[in-house]
Amino acid sequence: MDLYAALLQPFVEFGFMRRALVACLALSLGSGPVGVLLVLRRMSLVGDALSHAVLSGAATAFMIAGLSFVAMSLGGFIAGLVVAMLSGAVARMTPQREDASFAAFCVISLALGVLIVSTHGSNIDLMHVLFGTILAVDDASLLLIVSVATLTLIMLAVFGRGLIVECFDPGFLRASGGPGAILHFVFLTLVVLNLVAGFHALGTLMAIGLMILPAAVSRFWAHEVAMLAALSSLIAFASGYVGLLFSYHANLASGPAIILVAGGVYIASFAFGSHGSLRAQFLMRRRLEA
Amino acid sequence: MTAVFSLQDVTLGYDRHPAVHHLTGSFASGSLTAVVGPNGSGKSTLLKGLIGRLAPLDGRLERNGLHQRDIAYLPQQAEIDRSFPISVMDMVLLGHWRTIGLFRRVTHDQRAQAGEALHAVGLDDFDQHPVASLSAGQFQRLLFARMMLQNCPVILLDEPFAAIDPRTSADLLKVVLGWHGEGRTIVAVLHDLEQVQESFPDTLVIARELIAWGATREVLCAEHLLRARQMASVWDDRAGLPPRR
Numbered sequence: 001m002d003l004y005a006a007l008l009q010p011f012v013e014f015g016f017m018r019r020a021l022v023a024c025l026a027l028s029l030g031s032g033p034v035g036v037l038l039v040l041r042r043m044s045l046v047g048d049a050l051s052h053a054v055l056s057g058a059a060t061a062f063m064i065a066g067l068s069f070v071a072m073s074l075g076g077f078i079a080g081l082v083v084a085m086l087s088g089a090v091a092r093m094t095p096q097r098e099d100a101s102f103a104a105f106c107v108i109s110l111a112l113g114v115l116i117v118s119t120h121g122s123n124i125d126l127m128h129v130l131f132g133t134i135l136a137v138d139d140a141s142l143l144l145i146v147s148v149a150t151l152t153l154i155m156l157a158v159f160g161r162g163l164i165v166e167c168f169d170p171g172f173l174r175a176s177g178g179p180g181a182i183l184h185f186v187f188l189t190l191v192v193l194n195l196v197a198g199f200h201a202l203g204t205l206m207a208i209g210l211m212i213l214p215a216a217v218s219r220f221w222a223h224e225v226a227m228l229a230a231l232s233s234l235i236a237f238a239s240g241y242v243g244l245l246f247s248y249h250a251n252l253a254s255g256p257a258i259i260l261v262a263g264g265v266y267i268a269s270f271a272f273g274s275h276g277s278l279r280a281q282f283l284m285r286r287r288l289e290a
Numbered sequence: 291m292t293a294v295f296s297l298q299d300v301t302l303g304y305d306r307h308p309a310v311h312h313l314t315g316s317f318a319s320g321s322l323t324a325v326v327g328p329n330g331s332g333k334s335t336l337l338k339g340l341i342g343r344l345a346p347l348d349g350r351l352e353r354n355g356l357h358q359r360d361i362a363y364l365p366q367q368a369e370i371d372r373s374f375p376i377s378v379m380d381m382v383l384l385g386h387w388r389t390i391g392l393f394r395r396v397t398h399d400q401r402a403q404a405g406e407a408l409h410a411v412g413l414d415d416f417d418q419h420p421v422a423s424l425s426a427g428q429f430q431r432l433l434f435a436r437m438m439l440q441n442c443p444v445i446l447l448d449e450p451f452a453a454i455d456p457r458t459s460a461d462l463l464k465v466v467l468g469w470h471g472e473g474r475t476i477v478a479v480l481h482d483l484e485q486v487q488e489s490f491p492d493t494l495v496i497a498r499e500l501i502a503w504g505a506t507r508e509v510l511c512a513e514h515l516l517r518a519r520q521m522a523s524v525w526d527d528r529a530g531l532p533p534r535r
Contacts, residue, residue: 040374164376171363174343177388223420225376
């Protein structure tokens with residue numbers, strides 16, 4: 001097999017591969033920067049909790065409206081927002097911390113989602129949507145994914161400064177009279193939107209992977225927010241491209257293949273990255289001893 | 291002289307458990323006051339009350355027309371994520387928040403002012419360094435530079451010189467005295483009584499209640515400090531029990 005056949009031919013030859021690649025590109029542009037903020041806020045697990053909420057929302061919508069693209073997207077979006085709001089409210093009204101209330105709602109919505117899926121478990125369509133069908137991304141989902149990416153980039157450009165300050169020094173923002181609660185809401189909405197976009201391509205369980213892994217990888221290579229965001233979009237897209245090729249040539253499920261490629265990059269960066277990796281720490285120690 | 295903060299029988303605390311009781315008095319405009327007292331005596335709680343983050347459980351606390359954004363507040367370091375990937379310059383520029391807010395762009399003049407503030411605290415060549423690379427002392431200098439840009443008439447400092455080297459502490463004390471000279475009102479929680487005696491005209495001694503408040507000379511006497519310490523040991527004995535009310 002020559003290089004052309006290995007790296008390009010699948011995309012030249014098949015429309016579904018091209019669509020999948022475009023979906024990956026759009027997802028990477030949105031999820032990359034959002035994931036960076038999520039990781040910097042130490043809210044990775046909150047993202048995980050929200051993805052389970054999206055699962056139960058989409059499953060509920062499937063029960064009510066059948067395999068409707070619009071209903072399932074809307075269901076996932078609403079369920080994600082409700083869990084985000086409820087967790088925030090519980091954290092504000094009771095002494096319980098936000099991570100604990102998110103974890104509680106995560107388990108509740110996961111159980112609800114699994115319950116609904118198990119009663120309709122034999123339904124192949126439902127399984128596809130819940131666990132990802134990037135190779136069957138249709139026009140409607142592609143439109144949704146691209147719109148979410150566009151909206152995300154616009155919102156980040158407009159609210160970037162506020163989102164970063166809210167993340168880095170929320171006490172200062174509050175003391176300066178900044179709209180901390182609104183920014184927090186904007187941010188959680190962006191997370192949920194990107195999870196909904198991601199679940200059409202990768203499935204609700206994998207969508208969070210394309211958000212968290214590239215962001216975690218970029219922390220090992222850069223130390224400035226804009227750089228982190230660009231790098232994590234790039235890594236997400238590269239993982240998408242390589243993952244799609246793997247799944248095509250080896251006949252593997254595409255969603256997990258993409259996430260596993262990103263996971264491989266994470267492990268390599270953890271060992272060899274330029275900032276805080278095992279290699280960097282080793283070099284630092286040697287320099288100190290010399 | 292007009293008062294910036296006036297307190298009338300103010301009680302502050304968390305979850306209805308008072309941390310400091312029945313304070314009455316006022317901080318005059320342009321005053322420089324040290325707040326001293328044993329650990330857990332309610333000093334930080336008092337600052338949070340003054341800035342409005344905690345509403346009084348009882349009594350009246352008047353800010354006499356001050357907005358929250360007119361008050362610069364330096365919390366204890368633990369509240370900021372020092373590993374965050376942001377450059378020293380970007381961090382200082384946040385001091386302009388009142389004018390730039392969420393959306394307005396940073397002007398050339400504002401950037402120049404940020405450079406001057408960094409110079410004033412001795413961080414000249416650090417503007418492009420990541421915040422994470424600063425030592426504890428350098429980070430404190432950075433926070434002071436940001437407060438300079440905030441340009442607030444009222445400044446509240448919570449243990450500004452704790453856990454930093456003596457040179458940084460001396461440099462930053464000069465900054466505080468400079469602010470005092472410009473007529474700003476400053477309230478600082480401090481531990482070093484010698485420093486208070488040398489540089490702070492007014493002192494407030496608290497130990498979950500008011501022990502003494504007034505000119506440092508008169509307030510910082512052995513009798514008051516002994517009383518504060520005794521109050522502290524009384525609570526230690528009761529530490530395991532629920533609060534009284």
